[in-house]
Amino acid sequence: MTIVVVGAGPTGLFTAIALARRGHDVTVVDRDPGPVGDAPWRRRGVMQFAHAHTFRGPVVDALQTEIPDAVALLRQAGATVAAADDGTAIALRCRREVFERVLRQVAAGRHGLTMVTGHVDGVIRNGNRAVGVRVHGTRVPADLVIDASGRAGRITRETGAAGLSAPCGAAYVTRQYRVPDGAAHGPVNGPIGLSLSLTGYFAVAFLHDAGTFSITITHGGTDSRLRLLRHAPVYEAAVRAIPVLGQWLEHAEPITPVLPGARLHNTYRPQVDADGRPLMPGLIAVGDAVCTTTPLAGRGVTLAFRQAQALVEMLHSRPHDPVAVGVEFDAWCHEHIRPWFLDHVHGDGDRLRRWAGGDVDLRQRLPSDLVVAAAGADASLRAEVTAYERMQTLPSDLDRLQQRARAVYLTGWRPAPAPGPTRAELGELCAQCATGQPVPV
Ligand SMILES: Cc1cc2nc3c(=O)[nH]c(=O)nc-3n(C[C@H](O)[C@H](O)[C@H](O)COP(=O)(O)OP(=O)(O)OC[C@H]3O[C@@H](n4cnc5c(N)ncnc54)[C@H](O)[C@@H]3O)c2cc1C
Structure with missing residues (x-):
């Protein structure tokens, strides 16, 4: 089959490589020309x-199943x-x-895969049937067009698909660092690095490749003082104010x-009508063109690759x-991907409510993050x-733990x-730091 893939992000490339391996003739079109040697890559189209x-x-x-060379x-x-x-x-810990x-x-x-640099202006149709794409006015015919154009892509929207959407309720600041050879990174509390749930916000340090890591502070976006975190001195003062996180900055250079x-x-986004x-x-x-979820959970590429594998x-x-x-x-996406979207919509809404000071709400179904947290008090849930x-399971598999998790919260236990600092204290710190006042350590 002749296939055009729109987008050379993780989904487009994974799908294209897997299809080419199976003997299809695949062309991948992306507006980004790709990296040149080791020079910095100013990636277009992926914020x-x-x-x-x-x-x-x-x-x-x-990757191990489809593209083992990539893992190596x-x-x-x-x-x-x-x-x-x-x-x-x-x-997998890498940037x-x-x-x-x-x-x-x-x-x-x-072999069998051609990369083309260009902007896909639209899909060519014969009647309503897609038969290729237009790239800068040039026709690229295909038996199948795969839209892997990501969260900002416009291709599938041409179909008039009525998608579902709900805010993630997350505003964040992030920065990457490197420690010199041999220097240790900061303390960790899990395989990805350090993950901290503070009062009204989150902070994480993700370990990456070759001594690099990133630190991210995420909040609900309701406190305007936290917008000051985008200024490097304010951001670093905030990181240092979180004791265990501040240790990550020792010896580290921002990159x-x-x-x-x-x-x-x-x-x-469903792909069929009523x-x-x-x-x-x-x-x-496929990929983000079908489903996006809050980045806090780091599920995007997993959901994208699952789709790609199923489609292939x-x-x-x-x-x-x-x-x-x-x-x-x-139909497969409806059964295997949409539940993760719904899980995020429920969880994000409830997280925002709790970040605003609300308690665990036992009148409603507990969101998944609270069921997971309950394992901190009842190890039998682990x-x-x-x-x-x-x-390894769908979110609905947690439903059978609802009663046991509720029992934990009914005792008054909370994570x-x-x-x-609390979110309010962090806001105060940002305001003080931005006006040059000394920041309490
Ligand atoms: C802040 C943030 C943090 C995240 N953190 C994580 C994480 O920790 N872990 C995780 O698994 N996921 C994370 N995600 C999600 C992850 O980034 C996405 O799931 C992933 O990028 C999806 O890949 P994709 O190939 O579908 O789309 P994209 O990566 O968006 O790639 C789409 C490609 O299509 C190209 N394109 C679009 N339109 C056209 C056109 N008309 N013509 C030509 N080319 C076009 C774009 O240039 C781009 O190269 C995060 C997302 C965000 C926003």
């Missing part, structure tokens, strides 16, 4: 490129895989840039500016019927919440916030 990423274990499993190259580049005692991959560079490198050497972000949405007919036969969206398998078993595959894939955390 989160230099923002903190950690990749969950299923990303490693997907990532390790050569200094990425590490954190694994559980039983060998299950928990996380997003390193991750994408490696995928690009594999794609460039893949990016402080990068702010906000107004992200959880989104889900009667189950494809919105545009011959066009299939469906196309392999029905190579002559991409239109039927589009319908089958939408095995099942671990399966959810590793994304203890990590030591550090």
Whole structure:
């Protein structure tokens, strides 16, 4: 089959490499020309490129199955895989840039895969059937168009798909650092690095490749003083004010500016109409073009690769019927991806309410993060919440733990916030620091 993939982000490249391996003739079009040697890569079209990423274990499993060379190259580049005692991959620790560079490198050497630099202006149709794309006015015909154009992509929106959307309720600032050879990073409390739930906000330090790491502070965006965190001196004063996090800055050199972000949405886009007919036969969206979830949970690439694997398998078993595959894939996404979107919508809304001072609400179904947290008081929940955390089960598998988790909260137990300023104190610190007043340490 001749296939055009729009977008050379993680989803587009993974999908294209996997399809080319199965003998399809694949062209990937992206407006970004890709990196040139080791020169800095000013990535176009992906605002989160230099923002903190950690990749969950299923990303490693997907790469190991489909593109094992990529895992080897990532390790050569200094990425590490954190694994559980039983060998299950928990996380791939590397910067997003390193991750994408490696995928690009594999794609460039893949027989049957052509990379084209250009902007896809739109889909060419015969009637309503997609039969290719227009790149700078030039026609690129195809039996199947795959839309991997990401959260900001416009391709699938041409179909008039009525997507679902709800705010993530997260404003954040992030910065990457490097420690010199041999220097230790700061204290960790999990395989990805350090994750702290403070009063009214979160702070994390993600370990990356080759001595690099990133620190991110995330809040609800309601306190305007926290916008000052985008200024480097304010940001570093805030990081130092969180005792265990401040230790990460010892010996570390920043390698990016402080990068702010906000107004992200959880989104889900079906690809069939109310009667189950494809919105545009011959066009299939995958990855962020189908579903985005709050970055706080670091699930995006896992959900994207899961979709890509499912789609590739469906196309392999029905190579002559991409239109039927589009319908089958939408049904699969409805069953396996939409639940994660709904999980985030419920969890994000409740987190914002609690960040604003609300208590655990036992009148409603507990959101997944509270079921997971309850394992801190009732160890018998641990095995099942671990399966959810590793994304080995769907969120609905936590439903059977609802009663036991509620019992924990009915005793009055609550997860203890990590030591550090409350959100109001952090806001005060930002305001003081921005006006040059001494900041209490
Ligand atoms: C702040 C932030 C932090 C995140 N952190 C994590 C994390 O820790 N872990 C995790 O797993 N996920 C994380 N995610 C989600 C993750 O970044 C996405 O899931 C991932 O980028 C999806 O990849 P994609 O290939 O589908 O889309 P993208 O990465 O957006 O790639 C789309 C590509 O399509 C190209 N394109 C778009 N339109 C056109 C066009 N018309 N013509 C040509 N090219 C086009 C773009 O240039 C781009 O290269 C985070 C997201 C955000 C916003």
